Amino acid sequence: MSGGGSLGVGLPYQKFVSFALEETCLRTTLTPHPSQEKFKFIKSSDDNTVFNALSFSAPKIRLLRSLTIEKKNAFKVLDFAAFSEPEYDLPIFCANVFTTPAQSIVVLDLNPLYDTTIHKEYKDKYYKKIMPLAQKYSELLPWGGKITSESLRFFSPIVIWTIFESTERNHHVLHLAFMDYYKIWLELMDQAIKENNKVTIARNREQQHKYLTWRAEKDPGYPLLKKLIGESRAEDLVMEFLFEGVNTLGTKSFLDYFPEYARDDGSVNKKRSMIGKSFETRPWDANGKFIGDAEAFR
Numbered sequence: 001m002s003g004g005g006s007l008g009v010g011l012p013y014q015k016f017v018s019f020a021l022e023e024t025c026l027r028t029t030l031t032p033h034p035s036q037e038k039f040k041f042i043k044s045s046d047d048n049t050v051f052n053a054l055s056f057s058a059p060k061i062r063l064l065r066s067l068t069i070e071k072k073n074a075f076k077v078l079d080f081a082a083f084s085e086p087e088y089d090l091p092i093f094c095a096n097v098f099t100t101p102a103q104s105i106v107v108l109d110l111n112p113l114y115d116t117t118i119h120k121e122y123k124d125k126y127y128k129k130i131m132p133l134a135q136k137y138s139e140l141l142p143w144g145g146k147i148t149s150e151s152l153r154f155f156s157p158i159v160i161w162t163i164f165e166s167t168e169r170n171h172h173v174l175h176l177a178f179m180d181y182y183k184i185w186l187e188l189m190d191q192a193i194k195e196n197n198k199v200t201i202a203r204n205r206e207q208q209h210k211y212l213t214w215r216a217e218k219d220p221g222y223p224l225l226k227k228l229i230g231e232s233r234a235e236d237l238v239m240e241f242l243f244e245g246v247n248t249l250g251t252k253s254f255l256d257y258f259p260e261y262a263r264d265d266g267s268v269n270k271k272r273s274m275i276g277k278s279f280e281t282r283p284w285d286a287n288g289k290f291i292g293d294a295e296a297f298r
């Protein structure tokens with residue numbers, strides 16, 4: 001594989017994906033997801049860009065999907081996510097990296113299904129025990145500075161949001177963090193007990209749908225995807241692969257969930273953020289207590 005070499009730094013993200021898939025297979029049985037067939041052979045309009053898309057499901061996992069993109073001497077992308085079945089309230093595993101020869105933009109998190117600044121029981125259930133590990137990585141991979149404020153609603157106290165210089169060392173640390181975070185997610189998945197309460201299941205489903213709706217509309221990668229494969233194929237990729245479920249898990253629209261984006265004519269405001277950027281520094285302390293301005297992202 002030439003991925004790392006072509007940029008002169010870092011690892012090809014295929015390695016991250018292979019690790020995650022192998023670890024998953026130690027715990028459960030993966031079945032190819034129906035979306036895999038359609039998106040297996042995405043081709044960019046320029047020959048220098050390689051796409052790799054894989055998607056699976058498993059007994060507790062509704063969708064496990066990965067997209068890597070590599071344009072020689074230009075950029076590399078990793079977009080890896082895992083969503084549980086709505087019978088579980090598991091966090092959403094989320095690893096997004098956009099790397100150029102100069103820098104890497106990283107979000108690595110177990111995105112909470114329920115906002116942890118409001119739902120303390122959810123925060124304690126999933127994040128309390130792992131705060132020391134998160135603390136270690138948040139020192140090695142420091143907070144990336146001001147961020148689209150709305151994103152904070154989808155982040156957990158263990159989030160790694162960072163922008164680093166694309167060096168071997170930084171990519172090595174990122175690789176370690178990815179492996180640790182993914183192993184934690186698998187452990188949580190393994191221990192998760194099926195919910196029988198219909199109301200709770202419906203609530204979990206709606207929360208996952210809200211998350212998918214947000215990302216399918218406002219993901220920072222979307223403009224680049226459109227440039228690479230054209231508007232309509234990018235839309236298919238986002239709606240039917242990356243955030244598959246956005247058309248089936250619920251019926252609410254983007255504006256039902258995020259009415260602040262409504263324009264006078266009833267359309268969705270194209271701005272990524274209505275609030276703007278904020279959170280210059282990490283808004284959680286080492287114990288996972290939110291120490292930022294909670295009003296700044298709602």
Ligand code: BLA
Nearest residue numbers: 077079096097098105107146147148151154220221224225
């Ligand atoms: C930038 N990607 C970013 C930024 C964030 C994320 C926070 C910084 C800009 C900002 O503050 O919004 C990622 N934001 C997330 C994630 C969540 C979120 C994961 O709210 C989850 C809730 N990134 C990708 C893919 C591509 C990509 C697939 O995941 C390209 C195909 C590119 N991300 C990309 C680029 C930038 C970026 C080019 C910098 C340009 C920009 O900020 O618009």
